[in-house]
Amino acid sequence: MRLKDLLIEALLSITANKTRTFLTVLGIVIGISSVISLISIGQGAQSSVKSQIGTLGSNLLTVSMNFNRNSLNTSEMLTTDDVKAIEKISLVKAVAPQVSTNTQIVYKGAGVNTQIIGTNDNYDDVRNITIDKGSFISSKDVTSYTKVAVVGPTAAENILGENREPLNETIKIDGIGFKIIGVTKTKGQSGMTNQDNMIYIPISTAQRYLTGNDSISSINIGVISENAMNEAKQQVTLALLKTHNIADSSSANFTVSSQTDVVETISSVSETFTLLLAAIAAISLVVGGIGIMNMMLTNVTERTKEIGLRKAIGASSTDIVVQFLTEAILLTSFGGIIGTLLGVLLSYVLTQFFNIATTVSVSSIVLAVGVSAGIGLVFGFYPAKRAARLDPIQSLRYE
Amino acid sequence: MIDLQQITKTYQSGENETQALKGVTIHVDEGEFVAIMGPSGSGKSTLMHILGALDKPSTGHYLLDGKDVSTYSEKELAELRKKKLGFVFQSFNLLPRTTAVRNVMLPLLYTNVSESKRTGLAEESLRAVGISEKHWAHMSNQLSGGQIQRVAIARALINSPRLILADEPTGNLDTKTSEMVLSVFQRLNNEGRTIVLITHEPDIANHAKRIISMRDGLIESDTQVKNRRISIEEKQ
Numbered sequence: 336m337r338l339k340d341l342l343i344e345a346l347l348s349i350t351a352n353k354t355r356t357f358l359t360v361l362g363i364v365i366g367i368s369s370v371i372s373l374i375s376i377g378q379g380a381q382s383s384v385k386s387q388i389g390t391l392g393s394n395l396l397t398v399s400m401n402f403n404r405n406s407l408n409t410s411e412m413l414t415t416d417d418v419k420a421i422e423k424i425s426l427v428k429a430v431a432p433q434v435s436t437n438t439q440i441v442y443k444g445a446g447v448n449t450q451i452i453g454t455n456d457n458y459d460d461v462r463n464i465t466i467d468k469g470s471f472i473s474s475k476d477v478t479s480y481t482k483v484a485v486v487g488p489t490a491a492e493n494i495l496g497e498n499r500e501p502l503n504e505t506i507k508i509d510g511i512g513f514k515i516i517g518v519t520k521t522k523g524q525s526g527m528t529n530q531d532n533m534i535y536i537p538i539s540t541a542q543r544y545l546t547g548n549d550s551i552s553s554i555n556i557g558v559i560s561e562n563a564m565n566e567a568k569q570q571v572t573l574a575l576l577k578t579h580n581i582a583d584s585s586s587a588n589f590t591v592s593s594q595t596d597v598v599e600t601i602s603s604v605s606e607t608f609t610l611l612l613a614a615i616a617a618i619s620l621v622v623g624g625i626g627i628m629n630m631m632l633t634n635v636t637e638r639t640k641e642i643g644l645r646k647a648i649g650a651s652s653t654d655i656v657v658q659f660l661t662e663a664i665l666l667t668s669f670g671g672i673i674g675t676l677l678g679v680l681l682s683y684v685l686t687q688f689f690n691i692a693t694t695v696s697v698s699s700i701v702l703a704v705g706v707s708a709g710i711g712l713v714f715g716f717y718p719a720k721r722a723a724r725l726d727p728i729q730s731l732r733y734e
Numbered sequence: 735m736i737d738l739q740q741i742t743k744t745y746q747s748g749e750n751e752t753q754a755l756k757g758v759t760i761h762v763d764e765g766e767f768v769a770i771m772g773p774s775g776s777g778k779s780t781l782m783h784i785l786g787a788l789d790k791p792s793t794g795h796y797l798l799d800g801k802d803v804s805t806y807s808e809k810e811l812a813e814l815r816k817k818k819l820g821f822v823f824q825s826f827n828l829l830p831r832t833t834a835v836r837n838v839m840l841p842l843l844y845t846n847v848s849e850s851k852r853t854g855l856a857e858e859s860l861r862a863v864g865i866s867e868k869h870w871a872h873m874s875n876q877l878s879g880g881q882i883q884r885v886a887i888a889r890a891l892i893n894s895p896r897l898i899l900a901d902e903p904t905g906n907l908d909t910k911t912s913e914m915v916l917s918v919f920q921r922l923n924n925e926g927r928t929i930v931l932i933t934h935e936p937d938i939a940n941h942a943k944r945i946i947s948m949r950d951g952l953i954e955s956d957t958q959v960k961n962r963r964i965s966i967e968e969k970q
Contacts, residue, residue: 340843351831644827647788648841648889649816651809727788731823 363670371678377609453541643730663715671707820890
């Protein structure tokens with residue numbers, strides 16, 4: 336039989352009982368649309384995690400000390416020597432050491448606790464921070480121990496109250512007055528920390544007035560390109576082993592980590608999550624497939640006489656198998672296409688009205704339509720085979 | 735054209751063996767119009783199925799155009815039915831919700847006849863059985879009994895078969911419509927087609943040229959019809 340004839344014949348017979356066809360196809364539609372929308376939620380979560388972490392800078396390396404209770408002496412801290420050693424590495428574009436502390440900020444008598452980061456003029460560049468108003472800390476601020484602060488938008492709101500222009504206001508950190516010289520742009524939550532609720536001051540000022548020592552909490556390193564990350568990481572490790580007088584990298588008292596390490600961990604979690612969602616949706620597809628099989632079996636029984644006739648006028652068993660398989664595949668493909676449209680619509684609705692991040696990928700659509708046609712093939716095969724096996728004489732007598 | 739040599743057919747159902755045909759030898763020439771008669775259980779249906787390549791004999795040989803088809807495989811038998819045989823059934827077996835033309839064309843779907851030729855052949859076939867143009871696009875359930883059976887005959891004719899097999903073609907029709915259908919068979923026969931018709935009514939059988947009577951799986955008599963009844967085709 337020609338393909339065109341096959342399709343016409345199949346269409347004629349599946350439109351013969353519209354209610355039954357509709358209900359059977361509905362099973363596939365639900366299956367496919369849930370596969371599409373659930374996968375889109377999984378992939379949406381994945382890509383939003385990735386883009387959030389991307390805002391930190393994908394060429395960022397962070398050096399921090401492995402905290403050790405037993406040896407709390409200054410030789411076990413990061414120092415300016417470490418910073419200088421790292422600055423000499425050619426793959427390093429900029430270095431921003433930081434001192435982190437949590438102190439009370441007082442403005443006009445009201446106090447708020449906020450994280451304070453003492454750092455240098457490279458920090459905004461290394462950590463992808465953009466300035467909304469004013470300016471960031473300058474190198475001159477660092478060398479001359481200026482008492483200036485750059486605030487995040489959330490921190491500004493918490494300390495100064497809403498609708499107040501923060502620039503040039505003076506806030507008291509640990510009792511010392513700091514003039515606000517800049518406000519950063521909103522960046523949003525990243526992992527555990529809210530980057531908008533921070534106060535940045537010159538590292539020199541922080542060390543002299545807040546922590547009282549020369550130690551550095553961590554060092555942020557901007558690498559020249561993303562491709563050089565692994566090599567830069569190795570070179571930084573080597574340089575620090577040298578300054579810390581450690582011979583063996585396995586006994587290093589510091590950690591050099593990149594954002595990709597974090598991204599990899601989180602994306603492997605969200606991949607598992609996507610898979611889990613897909614597996615749940617796949618179950619509904621199997622149920623839909625069983626519906627197809629049930630309908631096709633009923634179909635074969637009802638059309639026994641027709642099958643007998645077709646055989647009598649010269650249809651071979653293969654012709655019969657192909658005909659019934661075409662019907663099943665047509666049913667499921669049809670359901671697959673409608674299900675895909677519905678799934679895409681559902682993802683759109685989830686994003687628009689429920690604020691759930693979704694990503695509909697072409698591959699998931701191709702997969703869904705392919706799978707639905709495959710279901711037709713698998714679940715249609717047994718009924719088709721049964722139709723082909725019917726004895727023409729018995730079938731013609733069937734009432 | 736047809737040569738049946740000592741055909742037997744035994745059905746096995748559980749412990750019981752039923753011998754439906756006990757050695758039947760028939761020779762039918764091209765252009766003959768044979769009626770096979772007999773009460774139910776005489777083996778005429780079994781004989782019909784073997785003639786129609788729907789079933790294989792247990793022993794004996796069936797030569798069609800000199801070829802022994804009793805040894806054919808399933809696939810070869812399907813091919814034979816498609817190319818050389820045309821069936822007309824008692825219950826018509828038209829596809830429901832399908833037009834007359836499409837019903838007639840059905841056998842062509844399993845052949846390589848091009849789409850453009852099919853409609854022409856179907857219309858030619860419908861004309862040959864006296865179905866006028868205004869009924870061609872009618873659905874099968876919109877046709878009268880006589881029209882339905884003539885559409886079924888048109889379907890049997892479309893592949894220009896060597897042999898037309900009709901199994902009680904008038905069994906579900908009234909006398910007047912039966913006459914109409916029989917007249918179509920007679921004309922087709924006059925045009926040179928070989929027809930084998932199965933019936934249990936002597937009135938119907940008398941429209942053929944030769945009557946073979948069967949009883950208990952054997953041929954009881956094989957005679958030429960002396961006072962043949964001729965049905966006149968009514969113009970519609």
